[in-house]
Amino acid sequence: MSDPNRKAPDVTDTVSSTRPAPPPVALVNPANRNEGAPRGDDEQVLRLEDVNIFYGDYQAVRGVDMTIGRHQITALIGPSGCGKSTVLRSLNRMNDLIPGARVAGRVTYHGEDLYAREVDPIEVRRRIGMVFQKPNPFPKSIYDNIAYGPRVTGMRVSNMDELVEKALRRAALWDEVKDKRKQSALALSGGQQQRLCIARTIAVSPEVILMDEPCSALDPIATSKIEDLMFELSRDYTIVIVTHNMQQAARVSHRTAFFTAEVDEQGERHGRLIEYDTTNKIFTNPAQKRTEEYITGRFG
Amino acid sequence: MAVITPGAPVPAASVRRGRRRPGERVIEGFLVLAAVVSIATTIGIVVSLLFPTVEFFGEVSIIEFVTGTQWTPLFSIKQYGVLPLLVGTLWVTLIATVIAVPLGIGAAIYLSEYARPGTRKLLKPILEVLAGIPTVVYGFFALTFLNPLLIDLWPSDDKPEFQNLLVAGIAMGIMIVPTVASLAEDAMSAVPQSLREGAYALASTKMQVATRVVVPGALSGIVAAIVLGVSRALGETMIVTIAAGLKTDGIPWSPIDGAATMTSFIAGAAQGDLPVDSLDYLTIFAVGTTLFLFTFALNALSIRLVRKFREVYE
Numbered sequence: 001m002s003d004p005n006r007k008a009p010d011v012t013d014t015v016s017s018t019r020p021a022p023p024p025v026a027l028v029n030p031a032n033r034n035e036g037a038p039r040g041d042d043e044q045v046l047r048l049e050d051v052n053i054f055y056g057d058y059q060a061v062r063g064v065d066m067t068i069g070r071h072q073i074t075a076l077i078g079p080s081g082c083g084k085s086t087v088l089r090s091l092n093r094m095n096d097l098i099p100g101a102r103v104a105g106r107v108t109y110h111g112e113d114l115y116a117r118e119v120d121p122i123e124v125r126r127r128i129g130m131v132f133q134k135p136n137p138f139p140k141s142i143y144d145n146i147a148y149g150p151r152v153t154g155m156r157v158s159n160m161d162e163l164v165e166k167a168l169r170r171a172a173l174w175d176e177v178k179d180k181r182k183q184s185a186l187a188l189s190g191g192q193q194q195r196l197c198i199a200r201t202i203a204v205s206p207e208v209i210l211m212d213e214p215c216s217a218l219d220p221i222a223t224s225k226i227e228d229l230m231f232e233l234s235r236d237y238t239i240v241i242v243t244h245n246m247q248q249a250a251r252v253s254h255r256t257a258f259f260t261a262e263v264d265e266q267g268e269r270h271g272r273l274i275e276y277d278t279t280n281k282i283f284t285n286p287a288q289k290r291t292e293e294y295i296t297g298r299f300g
Numbered sequence: 301m302a303v304i305t306p307g308a309p310v311p312a313a314s315v316r317r318g319r320r321r322p323g324e325r326v327i328e329g330f331l332v333l334a335a336v337v338s339i340a341t342t343i344g345i346v347v348s349l350l351f352p353t354v355e356f357f358g359e360v361s362i363i364e365f366v367t368g369t370q371w372t373p374l375f376s377i378k379q380y381g382v383l384p385l386l387v388g389t390l391w392v393t394l395i396a397t398v399i400a401v402p403l404g405i406g407a408a409i410y411l412s413e414y415a416r417p418g419t420r421k422l423l424k425p426i427l428e429v430l431a432g433i434p435t436v437v438y439g440f441f442a443l444t445f446l447n448p449l450l451i452d453l454w455p456s457d458d459k460p461e462f463q464n465l466l467v468a469g470i471a472m473g474i475m476i477v478p479t480v481a482s483l484a485e486d487a488m489s490a491v492p493q494s495l496r497e498g499a500y501a502l503a504s505t506k507m508q509v510a511t512r513v514v515v516p517g518a519l520s521g522i523v524a525a526i527v528l529g530v531s532r533a534l535g536e537t538m539i540v541t542i543a544a545g546l547k548t549d550g551i552p553w554s555p556i557d558g559a560a561t562m563t564s565f566i567a568g569a570a571q572g573d574l575p576v577d578s579l580d581y582l583t584i585f586a587v588g589t590t591l592f593l594f595t596f597a598l599n600a601l602s603i604r605l606v607r608k609f610r611e612v613y614e
């Protein structure tokens with residue numbers, strides 16, 4: 001996945017790259033994918049095998065195994081501090097930015113080890129984008145926020161205006177901002193800012209979008225807009241969302257992973273994956289007692 | 301301190317007025333005094349510049365002052381054209397800025413975005429100590445080290461003079477690098493981490509995060525850092541007195557000429573025993589007022605720029 005020349009992918013065409021024979025799906029631009037791609041197809045996009053994540057000496061997450069399917073919304077739920085964000089950030093190497101953070105075990109993307117020596121984390125993040133808990137638009141115009149990604153990744157864009165419009169439409173923001181694209185993004189409401197952050201992520205045509213509690217700073221109306229949007233986006237994108245709102249997980253996700261923190265023999269707390277199944281199963285008939293306790297509100 | 305038993309009623313006296321500690325009054329008085337003194341001093345300086353300046357322009361026309369190309373008030377044939385001093389000042393300030401801005405901002409980007417936390421902790425105080433080196437040291441550094449080097453390396457036969465504006469400008473640039481770097485680094489560190497994360501998540505390289513997100517986000521503080529550096533250069537006296545010489549009898553068209561600046565002229569003239577109220581003595585104030593106007597304009601500009609680029613982060 002390393003590509004020293006950062007060869008420019010084309011937005012309107014199939015992504016071309018010189019990297020050594022990657023699995024074909026990684027190279028297909030989601031925007032061009034067959035619209036009617038079957039829901040919940042079993043293809044694995046991401047896979048975690050015995051993943052352990054450390055912050056310095058502290059082990060925040062222990063022994064996580066899970067797979068994330070293509071064009072699905074996978075929700076990570078669990079009480080605060082159980083390592084949801086930590087796991088999420090390990091999927092596009094955002095943990096690299098934290099001094100002392102370390103991932104052991106295997107995280108693979110279409111079978112490729114994301115933590116292999118030759119992998120370029122920047123290329124990883126081009127394919128696996130991220131939306132954060134607090135909307136973080138750049139202090140630039142709405143237009144420049146969207147154009148930022150295509151510009152830094154060197155995408156060959158024949159018509160940037162068109163790309164910006166497409167991204168804004170896709171994020172259901174176009175009607176609200178079409179007349180003020182040149183105005184500062186900071187003037188938007190929180191919900192609009194968050195949709196802008198989603199639009200900005202879509203603009204580089206990633207395959208996977210990671211979302212870390214994207215609605216926790218928003219009011220219920222803005223939240224429901226984002227949920228609709230996620231559902232809509234899942235036709236073309238693979239989405240992993242962290243939420244501590246169980247109704248949200250139940251409403252939007254296809255599969256749900258329940259994490260919690262466990263105290264080990266030495267008295268240290270580690271985040272662990274307790275149960276991972278279809279959302280329906282987790283919320284109606286969980287296999288684990290702790291899952292049931294959590295979703296019924298008796299714990300956590 | 302009285303021990304209050306839980307549940308017991310609080311003694312009523314404790315809420316009455318009049319128990320205000322007397323120290324409070326004294327401190328408040330001192331703070332008011334400090335504010336008054338600093339404002340009064342500023343007004344005093346302006347007034348003490350203004351009256352002699354007005355008197356000066358009673359004898360020398362403003363036209364001659366701003367258009368004359370020779371400044372020879374201390375010679376037998378007296379000429380009062382301030383342009384040589386002005387051009388000398390502009391050369392030195394320009395050269396210092398050209399050196400200090402890229403180096404200072406570069407160092408700030410390194411410290412804020414590239415250096416490990418440990419390295420930054422070590423380097424930042426060193427930088428701040430560098431900013432405190434007396435300017436006379438830089439002056440001699442320029443005269444005895446930089447200038448011979450410059451003359452040696454100079455490509456053409458038209459070598460720089462023994463004292464020249466270029467070498468003074470270079471030394472001054474080096475002098476203000478720590479100031480610019482330290483303040484610019486403060487501004488960059490204040491850019492929220494969440495913006496960097498957002499940029500990284502959009503597949504930015506480290507350099508792109510620095511140049512496209514952090515620097516624009518910190519622009520207001522960076523501009524303030526640059527302006528502070530430039531105004532230090534504008535007002536700097538010692539380096540130019542030592543390294544650029546005191547020649548004033550013509551406009552220094554080239555930076556390799558030796559020439560006085562406004563500040564070095566004032567310093568030089570104030571050393572002599574000029575009779576108070578002589579025209580010669582008044583020149584000091586006329587030049588001082590000119591310098592003051594420049595500094596004032598620069599500060600006004602900086603306030604506007606800082607406002608323009610200010611980003612309000614929550």
Ligand SMILES: Nc1ncnc2c1ncn2[C@@H]1O[C@H](COP(=O)(O)OP(=O)(O)O)[C@@H](O)[C@H]1O
Pocket residue numbers: 055058060078079080081082083084085086087098271
């Ligand atoms: N940057 C960090 N440095 C050290 N410890 C961290 C850091 N981020 C998170 N942790 C710790 O890792 C554990 C999991 O955190 P996190 O993944 O943020 O949990 P969640 O998102 O489920 O609330 C917590 O104990 C937290 O204190």
Ligand SMILES: [Mg+2]
Pocket residue numbers: 084085086212242
């Ligand atoms: Mg979290």
